[in-house]
Amino acid sequence: MKKKTLSLFGVGAVMAMSAAAMARLLNHDAIESKAAGTPYEVKQVVGVNGITNDGSWEGVEEAAMTGVNEGKLQFPSIDTRVFMKLTIHDDTHRADKERLEYTFTVGGKVQAQIGSIRGDWLQPNPRLDYGNCVQADFGYDESARMYTFVTGFEMGTDWEVGLIF
């Protein structure tokens, strides 16, 4: 499967960061300002009843995360819904303590959440302009020591071929 790496810093650099630098890294504005390179292409996949299932993710381009943990992201679309799947390795499984944060910015709209990866706490950060998530799946594979997180939102009439966000 084709992999695409879009890194902000090398792994070594991240490991050497101070706590303050890491906190800054996770700051939405700081990350967004660093976005560069060819946009990731969000392609249509087949889901079930408008949401993804395991088969939906087969063949979807993987983008590597940068950091100590080995992680990857996938972004497909089902009609006018955009989805994200995070798969990340973590030997120390404590779902309520790991911090998860994501932000989609579409023009002036923001779809962003922050919280844990346990599933019972993931709050708007600062808002969900496209409404509640149409899918929110959390999982941890003990044998692979791997978290998975799937979310998606309905972009509605804002969805348009060629839109960069």
Add this chain to the structure above:
Amino acid sequence: MSVGFQDSGAEGEWGSGNANSFASDLVLAGEETSAIDVINVKGDVEGRTNLISWSNVAPHMITGANNGTIQFALIGTNFFFRLQMVDSTGVIDTDKVDFKIKVGDKSQCQFGNFDNWLPANGPKDYGEAVQTEMGYDAASSTYALVLGYGLKTDWVEGSLINFSIDYYDAGAIGGWGSGPVTSFSADLKLGSNVASDHGELYYVIDENDEIPATYRVVVEGGQVYLPTPVESITTDLRVDSSKGRVVKVVYPTDVTEIVLDNNAVLTTGAGKAYLGSEDKEGSAAKGAAIKFMMDVEEARKAVKASDTVQAGSICGIDQKTARTLYDRYAALEDKSLFATSVTKTYVDAGEGDVAYAAIMEQLGLIAGATVQGVFHLGNNRSNSIFMFTTIGVFAVAIIAASACVILRKKKEN
């Protein structure tokens, strides 16, 4: 968009620990719909799907109370779906399936069980299924359901239809339709309506052996399927009295090899004939000759079935058909099999065999139209009318001549 994940480690508080990040622009690419493409596949000779058909179709996962897959395919304008559902407590008459196919204003709505009961559950605009297969494999705890419907003129390439299906797992003791439901619903985009192509080959089987219902086959790309239903047809034709009956095998054109029980490999593609275990290569020329004889057999059977054949005729083919067949015979590259082949005497069934040389002799005579009265067929009524009319005219002429002679003699007296 951006994503951050911070690993708190074994003891850290929320938001502490190693940071991982991603940031990139995303662009919405490609199609504007996620509709499933329904591709055209090759089926069997009746236009139904088989295992090879489905091997070329991507399965879509169904998850819920039960897990399974669903596939969609087209053969010509017939639409097919195949549901495979894992159910550890499969009870074929209580587990319920309920599906709806919506094509424009028409719908096909049925529900039922896996025990050959699928009544209408709403409109049934496409009538009865062109293919119905259902079963439960205890070894894999999996149901398989294949249904197909003729869309006919409602098939439009690129058009969207909607498909939804619900599966209710009744468990080990629940009543029909009880238990948790697993659902699937999607728009489907219809592909092309290319009809299936098929090839034929021939091989010889011992007189008392049964024709296998399935064969091992190899398809394009080298994948082996075991066992696969491929249509095979027994015949009365024997190309040599010592070699048993000829079997015709009809296969989808993506089958490259058919493997017999004795591990003999029959290579497809050129309509070859394999005449005995020693024949490893096969012969396309002999295959063409056998195909011709098969067509003669069909013509003879058709005449026999539709009308009586005059005693003494061992060919039993009308003149027009005979001429067409004889032209083909003349063009055959290898005619050696006609000297040794025998078949049944359809005129008087059970009276034994007839040599193909004799059949061809009569076929030639009929085709030449020189002795059509001798080999007259009951269904060739125009010839009969002509013959009786001729006899009648002659009779009237003789009577008239006789009358003239009598009157002249009376005058002379």
